[in-house]
Amino acid sequence: NAGVTQTPKFQVLKTGQSMTLQCAQDMNHNSMYWYRQDPGMGLRLIYYSASEGTTDKGEVPNGYNVSRLNKREFSLRLESAAPSQTSVYFCASSAPGLRFDQPQHFGDGTRLSIL
Amino acid sequence: KQEVTQIPAALSVPEGENLVLNCSFTDSAIYNLQWFRQDPGKGLTSLLLIQSSQREQTSGRLNASLDKSSGRSTLYIAASQPGDSATYLCAVRRGGDYGQNFVFGPGTRLSVLP
Numbered sequence: 534n535a536g537v538t539q540t541p542k543f544q545v546l547k548t549g550q551s552m553t554l555q556c557a558q559d560m561n562h563n564s565m566y567w568y569r570q571d572p573g574m575g576l577r578l579i580y581y582s583a584s585e586g587t588t589d590k591g592e593v594p595n596g597y598n599v600s601r602l603n604k605r606e607f608s609l610r611l612e613s614a615a616p617s618q619t620s621v622y623f624c625a626s627s628a629p630g631l632r633f634d635q636p637q638h639f640g641d642g643t644r645l646s647i648l
Numbered sequence: 649k650q651e652v653t654q655i656p657a658a659l660s661v662p663e664g665e666n667l668v669l670n671c672s673f674t675d676s677a678i679y680n681l682q683w684f685r686q687d688p689g690k691g692l693t694s695l696l697l698i699q700s701s702q703r704e705q706t707s708g709r710l711n712a713s714l715d716k717s718s719g720r721s722t723l724y725i726a727a728s729q730p731g732d733s734a735t736y737l738c739a740v741r742r743g744g745d746y747g748q749n750f751v752f753g754p755g756t757r758l759s760v761l762p
Contacts, residue, residue: 575652575737576752591749623691636682637750639692
């Protein structure tokens with residue numbers, strides 16, 4: 534069972550470069566999320582997609598864009614990378630369920646360094 | 649704004665001990681609370697999910713409790729093993745938020761010594 538798959542696993546960029554982080558899930562989930570994890574700060578939500586065709590900002594959306602390509606795929610794009618975006622990025626998915634009672638499932642993360 | 653804290657930040661115990669990890673949240677209007685395990689360089693693995701209407705959930709040597717009124721959850725690990733060494737995170741799913749978003753605590757880093 535693949536679950537949530539993220540690519541790439543590691544990436545080093547120079548300031549100002551752009552790149553797209555890819556995420557795909559095979560659990561037929563409606564909702565997908567992008568988080569960043571920084572030391573001492575826990576996970577913070579960047580963007581989410583409650584269902585196919587919709588995306589919304591989370592807690593820290595500045596400097597990022599997202600695309601919900603289809604039900605399976607949700608990508609995160611850095612248009613002009615900055616050193617402050619050095620972080621570990623996690624994609625997650627969940628089925629909405631009644632009363633939002635479904636757990637989240639996470640990918641293994643993308644470790645991104647901006648020089 | 650919902651804030652989640654976890655105490656202690658780090659914990660080191662000898663193998664075989666029973667231990668308790670704590671999670672506190674400021675807004676009791678939650679749908680559920682989820683405990684995760686994160687191994688170094690890896691993603692988050694879901695351990696237990698407690699709905700707002702529940703008091704506890706058990707899985708093997710793990711037991712998680714929830715007291716919504718006081719804004720607290722505990723994760724109890726019985727007979728700890730070196731393989732339990734990891735960072736444990738709790739996350740609450742906010743109520744009244746169509747985005748169904750989780751708010752995470754910073755985690756407790758657990759080391760179980762052989």
